[in-house]
């Protein structure tokens with residue numbers, strides 16, 4: 384075999400083992416169509432039902448008729464008025480001075496860390512942070528990286544103390560290193576929260592900046608979905624807030640919110656903004672409408688939480704272990720990987736789409752089905768899903 388054939392053969396060996404994701408033939412509402420069959424949508428992160436929302440659809444149509452589709456590289460070809468309106472609306476919604484939008488939260492994380500952290504600075508990161516934060520730290524090429532135990536403020540303080548010595552030594556340019564603590568706000572596998580009040584307190588004590596990636600908290604946590612910082616009453620106390628427009632907002636894009644000076648700096652320096660395209664017109668219009676809906680009323684967020692509380696209490700009554708989630712993410716813990724896969728397959732036969740979460744997404748022996756109810760579900764929809772869970776659990780004898 385030639386060297387090149389060998390290369391492709393190796394890829395093929397890996398690809399063969401991968402699962403083939405299901406193809407969705409409908410919009411992302413309360414139900415999906417898969418293989419022509421209606422399935423309850425029970426694991427999507429479209430928390431608020433905006434993926435098929437009539438107001439968002441209309442806003443997109445109006446904007447496309449007015450402006451078309453494409454925009455430009457913002458620094459070269461001009462920022463679009465819709466981008467500015469969206470950024471202003473996000474900042475107002477979040478209660479921050481300013482915000483800047485990127486094509487995804489992955490990009491926003493990379494921009495946030497790479498732009499302010501260099502080789503000689505210091506990053507302190509939760510061990511379970513999202514892949515995009517891990518990649519962003521790599522991109523910064525920072526040498527001094529400290530990892531603390533998951534959501535453990537004692538461990539965080541130990542790492543801050545260790546970093547403390549290094550942080551007193553000037554960099555080659557004579558300045559003191561920047562120290563950045565970074566965490567997810569909501570951890571997406573268990574639905575638990577970062578201990579933000581403790582993190583903010585320790586950051587102040589040790590002179591560190593704070594950064595929270597609130598991809599799963601935006602539109603979900605806090606007053607009317609204002610996010611994890613609002614949830615903990617810490618407005619203005621976290622330096623860098625990252626949000627995603629792809630989860631509760633059901634569009635695409637990510638953003639950084641914070642002080643105006645910081646956002647101006649990202650606008651000028653972030654490579655993800657300089658060298659990568661901006662949101663298209665339909666994306667910006669849909670995201671803007673989603674933010675406006677949340678600014679007008681908290682009704683849809685309330686509906687989400689009604690559904691969350693209902694399903695959690697019903698699952699508990701049935702005897703399921705749903706972990707220690709503080710969010711709509713509802714892990715139904717099954718432990719064994721094969722059981723979790725079988726469970727999901729049987730649910731599918733019952734008309735319920737909920738994928739198994741197995742190693743390496745979670746530790747071995749912690750396999751689960753991650754249920755996420757949304758505001759688009761009616762009580763009847765939830766009951767249908769709960770009934771299927773009960774039936775499958777009986778069949779597989781896991782209760």
Ligand SMILES: *Cc1c(COP(=O)(O)O)cnc(C)c1O
Nearest residue numbers: 487488489513598627629636637
């Ligand atoms: C989903 C997610 C992201 C990525 O968001 P995109 O906008 O899809 O790039 C980043 N961070 C966390 C914590 C997430 O859950």
